[in-house]
Amino acid sequence: MSANLEAASGSPQLDTFPKLLLEHARTRADRPAIREKDFGIWQTSTWSQVRDEVMALAGGLAALGFQPGDKLAIVGDNRPQLYWAMVAAQVVGGIPVPVYQDSVADEMQYIFDHASIRFAVVENQEQVDKMLEVQQACPALEHIIYEETRGLSDYDQPFLHSYVDVQQQGRDWNRDHAGELEQRITAGQGSDLGIMLYTSGTTGRPKGVELSFDNLVITARNTAEFDHLTADEDMVSYLPMAWVGDCIFSVAQAYVCGFCINCPESSDTVLTDMREIGPTYFFAPPPVFENLLTTVTIRIEDAGWIKQWLYRHFMGVARRVGVQILDGEQVGLGDRLQYFLGELFIYGPLKNVLGFSKVRVAYTAGEAIGPEIFDFYRGLGMNIKQLYGQTEAAVFITMHPDGQVKPDTVGVPAPGVEVEIADNGEVLYRSPGVFIRYHKNDEATAETKTAEGWVHTGDAGYFGDDGHLRIIDRAKDVGKLNDGSMFAPKYLENKLKFFPQIKEVVTFGHERDSVTAFINIDLEAVGNWAERQGLAYSGYTDLAGQQVVYDVIQKCIEKVNVDLTSDPHLSGSQIHRFLILHKELDADDGELTRTRKVRRRIIAERYGDLIEALYDGRDQVHVEAEVTFEDGRKGKIVADLAIRDTKTTQVPAAAA
């Protein structure tokens, strides 16, 4: 066995994950590869252990009849066993297809059917039940392997296998077919299809994006070099495995650099687990940073006055000079001293509590992050940067280089990536990470990817004089007001969402006279504020309807309006009227995507009445809405929503 491994890893090209795995297991066998918190204790697996686990599972898959070219669905939270399954499929010559674990059976069924999946590795009973449901409609699904045995002892279907049983079978198979898997690994090439990821899709059915090993490995190598990532990084893997980002950070970059990834105990313990691990390399979408900041703000408001004073004072210092110090600019001695004290009293302890003490590089992406939020973390001395990417690019299109970080840009083209702006403002790119094709969808492939390899992002943006790309909005979402001025809904929404009181916003204005907005308040932030005001409320709908809450939101909107007047392109987009929605927009009701992006078409259909009310001058509107509760029952919310006018400033047309 080991002799064969030697031979396999001797191949000069480390262009697939199985080859990289064997290489790490050979050269750095005892270094940690993956940790998982289980029964309250961090359990570490070394690279050589990971190799043994992966090879055992791969053998088991082969023994069950998994063929090269077959697809293996992977469904569950971030568990080492599921990460191993990804590579095990590749060892056999198959293609892993991670699926969002919180998808309902119906959504999964589409993917299983579309990808012709025969094998699935899932986390637990919850997912097994879904698989059994999926199987009714997709009889092609032959074998289901589950990791967590709990609750499954009474399931006696012959096609259900426990993970350890399959591994045991695999060890026997590997003994009988010595060298077989190693041969397959050696035969694998960078140009092979490595993984298939389904995009959540703001419109229509998800599309299966085919990425080759080259796409992932070359991109990971380029970007790891860009950020000087080493084998000593620690990363917390808590984002959905079906998302391309996790595939790049937790698999591709981890395998290329050989650093260790850490799986939290459960999705509820991520924050505690992160503090224990102290990651050096970290990714989170903006909402995570926003929520953390909101929590910190709330907790500080409940703290004693000394702490409050220290926090206010030193955060002021951080806001003033923190970012300059991080970027290595010239800062006066007095300020440096203040900052040093701040590090001692506030920044250090705060970063420690958040688990950010050791972070060298942190990224955020997915949507715009509020400049205040961005500067808050940078002020603390945390090197947080933005990147811009998509599944079709194996993530990276542009990213911030160290020392050139600006909250309003997404950075410069990543190494090896060419970026162009089309005539209509759409961003196009070409890179080694560009996907092979959409699975079974040549039409969509042809629409997105030109013959020369340029990919349409669908986002509108422009390069500034500093060479940094700025993204305004989805190209198709940028509209025009009736007076001809530009209306960029997402830009406005993001500006509003930077207020902690506001959770979600939908703005309207395309082919209208003025801009109006739907608001979702943040129940945690506004609820906490209401408690301190002694304001009684029974739940979201009640709180959202209170006039004092309207007052608070109105102030936020008016602040944004004032901001907008300073930009001649956007002063026409001041928000004239708004209402606070009676329910939170929810992915289960189809109003948001799973990644919490607003689905405008569905909202426009469902709330047509409310939109009309925003424009016909009414100051109140009656709603009855059907909602789906978590257990699948349907119910009705009945409410009278107030509509408020806000103050706007007339800006004289810029003198020609």
Added chain:
Amino acid sequence: MTETAQQMTSAKKIGDVVLAVDNISLSFGGVRALSDISFQVREHQVLSIIGPNGAGKSSLLNVINGFYHPQEGTITYRGVTRKQMKPHQAARQGIARTFQNIALFKGMSTLDNIMTGRNTIMTRNVLWQALRVGPALQEELAHRHRVEEIIDFLEIEHIRKTPVGKLPYGLQKRVELGRALAAEPSMLLLDEPMAGMNVEEKQDMSRFVLDVNSEFGTTIVLIEHDMGVVMDISDYVVVLDYGRKIGDGLPDEVRSNQDVIDAYLGVSHD
């Protein structure tokens, strides 16, 4: 879902009688709380006791775990017939319970609360445990591991170190179940485990009760008001009204029993 739930019930092996309650009567002064009640609990069964308020359900549970001593009748547990038994004896024999009103140590963490459930099966004495060296430390580590398994089982990792008093009601109920499980009981008495919970919490709790039953093979006797829950998870149902047993049987039989319908819905006297 329903299909799999049915598969689970049918696949389960219900064994011999482990607990026989024979002609139990219990009075407090002039108040007759229970009169002449008999029923049997079989190994691996989920048995529900239902009835309107004041029907004597909690009293019956208290009789089973030895807290109340009935004036008449006997209780036979695993072949041993007894008239009187102390609660700690019941605990030693593998009977654990939770309470209608949560009885946790509010100031202690989830972990510590569950750890107290191990008390009856710790072998080292107080002195050893206080010194916490050598074999006592070994033992504590073994117990801690078992407690961690329960925490994992009940999915309460995120509140491991949180003082119980700060937790919402539904989670406190789950911690209480955890503490009962820590004693590794062969029979678990649950007094209204789902009272005051919302639908989602009830679903979770029902799943945990069924999982305990199927994973650990624990026999479960529970009191519950929510008829939907009772009918879904029970193998057998006993109905009490005014201290008398007015019916028992499989959930479907009880559902169609006229006395039970009358007791729950009221009878028109015209």
